[in-house]
Amino acid sequence: MWKIFGPNPQKIMDQLDANSTREEVQRETGHVIAVKDVSFSIEKGETFVVMGLSGSGKSTLVRCLSRLIEPTVGNFFVGDKNITQMNTKDLNHFRRFSISMVFQHFGLFPHRSVLENIAYGLEIRGMSRVERLGKAMEVLELVGLSGWENNLPRELSGGMQQRVGLARALAVSPEILMFDEPFSALDPLIRREMQDELLSIQKVVKKTMIFITHDFQEAIKMGDHIAIMKDGEIVQIGTPEEIVANPKNEYVRQFAEDVPRYKVLSAGKLMRQPATQKTQQAFSANPTFFAHTSDKVEDLLEMIADSDAAIPVCGEKGELLGEIDRSIAMHSMRSKN
Amino acid sequence: MQNSLNNDLKPSSYLFTKLIFAFAIVLASFYWVGQLDEKTLFPTSISDPFTFSHWVDNGETWLKQNYRWLTRMIASEIRDVLYVVEDFLMLSPWLFIMALLALIALAIGGLRLALLAIFSCLFWGGVDMWDSTMQTFALMGISVFLSVLIGLFVGVMCSQNNRLEAIVRPVLDTMQTMPSFVYLIPAVFFFGIGGPPAIFATMIYALPPVIRLTNLGIRQVSAESMEVARSFGSSRLQMLFKVQLPLALPSILMGINQTIMMALGLVVLATFIGAEGLGSEVWGAITRLKVGWSLEAGSCIVLMAIMFDRISIALGDTELKLKPSQGQRFYLLPQQWDRNPAAIFIETIIGAVWQSITFLFTLFTKALAWIAYKIVATFSQSRASILMGRINSSVFLTGSIVILLSIWLFDVYVVNIGSFPEVMQFSIREPVDEAVAWLVVSPTFIAFTKGLRAIVYLYLLHPLDIYLTHLPWYFVFTAFGLIGWVSLGLRFALTTVALLFFIGACGLWVSAMLTLSSVMVSVLLCVIIGLPIGIACANFPRLNMILKPILDSMQTMPSFVYLIPVLMFFGGNIVSAVIATVIYALPPVIRMTTLGITQIPESYTEVSHMFGSTKLQRLVKVQLPMALPSIMMGINQGVMMGLAMQVITPMIGGGGLGRDVFYSLSLSNTGAGLAAGTGIVLLAIILDRLSQAWTKKQREALGV
Ligand SMILES: Nc1ncnc2c1ncn2[C@@H]1O[C@H](COP(=O)(O)OP(=O)(O)O)[C@@H](O)[C@H]1O
């Protein structure tokens, strides 16, 4: 998918030199390439995080998906429906029933009460007043705002306002939820609380989520898959673990350095292969004492600390693949490698 | 810092030399004109064949012959509606109308406004002008309703369509430079005389603010809100009705407020095309030189203006003022008066009455809700409880309905309330007349007015009249052309000359120069009086606090009302016309001067402090030059208001184009009236553009 801002994006698109950078194009033509040849696929029910510094084109990218901004070139499929080719009527139907979005600055309507804000999407669908307010009330409880339904948005704190934003998006029970830096405008403590809450809500609702952030930590915490963007392009896509373990280039490594690896990486990534003789013997002597390859190092810390010997690491079927010991664990706790 | 200050001040001192130069030219030409002893006329070879007024009259005749059925039809439709509304207002028992007004005021603006409404009603009835007031109400109601309806529609359309906006905007600009009176002429042209043309003219005249502020309000809705609405799949209409219009509401209500005030200004003037109402009372009194009578009618208008203004402003306040349950004390007077025992006494009584009314309302509502519940419950339990909840939550509405209904029933079945009782009537006519009579024979007063009249006439008005009317027309053309060229470029210079040519060709040259002269003198006096007051206000916040509400209410009053006190003290003559114009046009000059000075950034005044300037030095060297753009804007508004006043002052002796309009209108001479009216509009356009260009230049020079 591509998005070029400027008076004549199509022309730029046709003439584009594959090697020219974003700055060059902007300097020469005055057009901004906000999204450059981005493609990815998202599994149903997963959280897909798009991470990048400000100005890297994240907001433009998600808006191109729901066509709040028309993409210059490209397609977006949900199942077998091509959203990009839809006419206005179908598009509105899609927006009313299948997708909804949470905004960075909350985007609450100042003239509507909390409850009416939450019910907005349902109102647009033409749902009756009683029904939509009932539904909104349920969602209001889900996000923990009972008792505030008749207040105006401006009477709420930032964190509570974003809960309303979240509730408004959830109320329409969409297939896909999009978040454009939903917690960036909040204080760090509130932000953490909201992240946890979103995770626990996600456990219940199991939606497909596209989550934008400029905070790598947040990306690691929320994402099943992460796409890292720079200057409109995706630099790397992968699970948090893959990205931290194998940063593709210097740019990604800089982010990866900031996270404690033991929190992200699993035993399988860090284990020594193959296991030493000694560990093999210990494993055959006591086949119930081992770690799985998928266990995060963080969760094994107690075990490693209590055992002087290396701990055997087994695969899915219980076969011995390697070992992990204090030295490996301690090294992983240093953030830079 | 000092350096930058100096740079900032340079353009104005440059301007100063230019001004002196221009002044020298004017003086020289003055001397030269003094040698001429005849009025210069516009060449008759041009003005004779250019019979604009005849063409208009012919057009009117043609229209009358061919489209009379259409205008007749529209006029009769409007007339029917007008009669229905008038009948309702005039035939309903006065108590009913008073209760209705008071309850509306109560709902919108709280107890204080309700008391104002009751007081106004008692005054209208008291001075025996109930019917006239109701007639004015009817005219107002219909024209404002139409204005708002059309204005909202056009405003919404403009907000959705940039091209339409680009077309409508200059039209609105021009409409707002036209004096109100001018709208009456085409209305008479199309609809004859009476209520319908008055409504039509008022509707058009009062249209711009709603259009403007609706468009603006919708366009100011944040892009974010729009994006959110789009992301939920709102259609364009849903977007408009659920997001844009609600968010634009405060702005729209502000537009409606302005529309209402403008409408009132014209509705009272419409007496000249035969619309009945308070305007005719004032006019009747003025023509018979009955000061007390005109004062009564004028007060009725002022009360109406204040009431409309307050109610429509209160509409825009989002917070609901009516909370019957709140046990708070009621304050009628400013809270500082709290210690005054009389104030406490009055407030306590009103508060108690208010509490008991609230209690009764609640009681009524509860009872009603219970009865409704019992009745509906026999059909459906759930619906009954919803209904009960609804009724219970609208204490106020239910109470109002009960009150209105009981008044009506009482009127029909018990005693006919009828019109305002005579026992409650009072009159301030005689005392006022006597007081004025006493005043005008007092020698000091005579000396004062005579002196003032002499100074204004002998030293300002008369010489300038002579000068402008004797100045050869091509000289004026050249002067305006040059000024236009310097300020706005060649295109504007040519336009100016063309517009002046039109005025000359219509045979209105002398009238136009007289109008120009009287506006110039009025504005000069405005500046002489207003500038010091404005400066004083800027330096003494207390004075500003006292003057601000006075200026506010002066600006809500229809221009017509200003004639009354002037007539009272100065009688009817050309100087009175100037004085009325000065009073009318004074508020913006004072206001913008104060605003301009108080808006100067602290840092500049600090710098001048640092250099040890005296107060006077600071004023002359820093404050005035920096405030100049704002002052110029005030003067511009003063000029526009002065021009607008020209059509009204002929009633107390004004001359010039205004008088031409005025008399053509009373003789229903459409062509001549339209020509003279157009002349005023053209002058207004030229002066407006010129002074706006100057203000802009000043602003740019000062970098603000
Ligand atoms: N409407 C627009 N017109 C022109 N350029 C734009 C527009 N919107 C965004 N851009 C540019 O596109 C780039 C990406 O912006 P955005 O998607 O908002 O980045 P992010 O959300 O990652 O901070 C930026 O360089 C921005 O300046």
Ligand SMILES: [Mg+2]
């Ligand atoms: Mg962004």
